Amino acid sequence: MANIKVGPLNRGLFITGTGTEVGKTYVTALIARQLVAEGVRVGVYKPAASGCHQEGGTLVSDDALVSNDAVALWEAAGRPLSLEAVCPQRFAAPLAPHRAAREEGRRVDAALLRSGYDVWRDAFDFVLVEGAGGLMSPLSDDDYNADLAIDLGLPLVVVAANRLGVINDTLQTVITASVIDSLRPGKELRVAGVVLNDVAPTGDASRATNAAELDERVGPPLLGCVKWAGGIDRAVNWQAL
Numbered sequence: 001m002a003n004i005k006v007g008p009l010n011r012g013l014f015i016t017g018t019g020t021e022v023g024k025t026y027v028t029a030l031i032a033r034q035l036v037a038e039g040v041r042v043g044v045y046k047p048a049a050s051g052c053h054q055e056g057g058t059l060v061s062d063d064a065l066v067s068n069d070a071v072a073l074w075e076a077a078g079r080p081l082s083l084e085a086v087c088p089q090r091f092a093a094p095l096a097p098h099r100a101a102r103e104e105g106r107r108v109d110a111a112l113l114r115s116g117y118d119v120w121r122d123a124f125d126f127v128l129v130e131g132a133g134g135l136m137s138p139l140s141d142d143d144y145n146a147d148l149a150i151d152l153g154l155p156l157v158v159v160a161a162n163r164l165g166v167i168n169d170t171l172q173t174v175i176t177a178s179v180i181d182s183l184r185p186g187k188e189l190r191v192a193g194v195v196l197n198d199v200a201p202t203g204d205a206s207r208a209t210n211a212a213e214l215d216e217r218v219g220p221p222l223l224g225c226v227k228w229a230g231g232i233d234r235a236v237n238w239q240a241l
């Protein structure tokens, strides 16, 4: 009997990006809706969100704070569990979460960043985790997004904004992931692929060639391209990445 090598069960993806406002939420919601349509029980997790708004009344605690990202992910996944479970740590200032927390005299709870994933991992077929900002954006006082992705053991999908500069931005992110052991000895991060996303209805001349450039220059596959207000332009088996 050939010894069948069973690889680690890929139970989810960590969605990072070439930065903030590149379409991580938009693309993650597209993936969630596709998986739901395929009958997959999808979990969605936004470990920490900043730039949250308050729902009515005065801001008495972060209970009143709502993350638009969390709402978009929760709706796309069919309203699993609760918004609180989707995003347990919410802050108001449009800053990196650790800074937004400090503005409120609080700290991002590094342990909760990790433990908040458990309920999703244990109860759902596949979990989509959206980071905050890019791979080396701080999450807590002691964590970058990369640190959480390492500890959750999930492969990365890099959402890249389809505009001039995307080649550098994407290569920087992908190369950083590939050499993460130089920052975190003994650790590794795998980039499952890149999604090129139109972040505006119209764009610059580079839009015509960015996909071909990334295909040629970036090691991990270009999984798909997303037009403004569109879907992913090809079939992707997200669970097999």
Ligand SMILES: Nc1ncnc2c1ncn2[C@@H]1O[C@H](COP(=O)(O)OP(=O)(O)OP(=O)(O)O)[C@@H](O)[C@H]1O
Residues within 6 Å of the ligand: 017, 019, 020, 021, 022, 023, 024, 025, 026, 027, 069, 131, 132, 133, 197, 198, 199, 200, 226, 227, 228, 229, 230
């Ligand atoms: N392909 C697209 N079509 C239509 N709207 C888009 C598309 N990509 C992004 N957007 C919109 O652009 C804005 C920024 O996108 P999004 O919120 O997904 O970025 P993000 O990377 O998740 O940002 P953050 O770092 O704050 O989480 C949002 O209003 C989003 O709905």
Ligand SMILES: C[C@H](N)[C@H](N)CCCCCC(=O)O
Residues within 6 Å of the ligand: 020, 021, 049, 050, 051, 093, 094, 095, 096, 097, 132, 133, 134, 136, 137, 138
């Ligand atoms: C507020 C914003 N929309 C994001 N949620 C947070 C982006 C943090 C970026 C930090 C950095 O890399 O400079």
Ligand SMILES: [Mg+2]
Residues within 6 Å of the ligand: 024, 025, 026, 069, 130
């Ligand atoms: Mg987002």
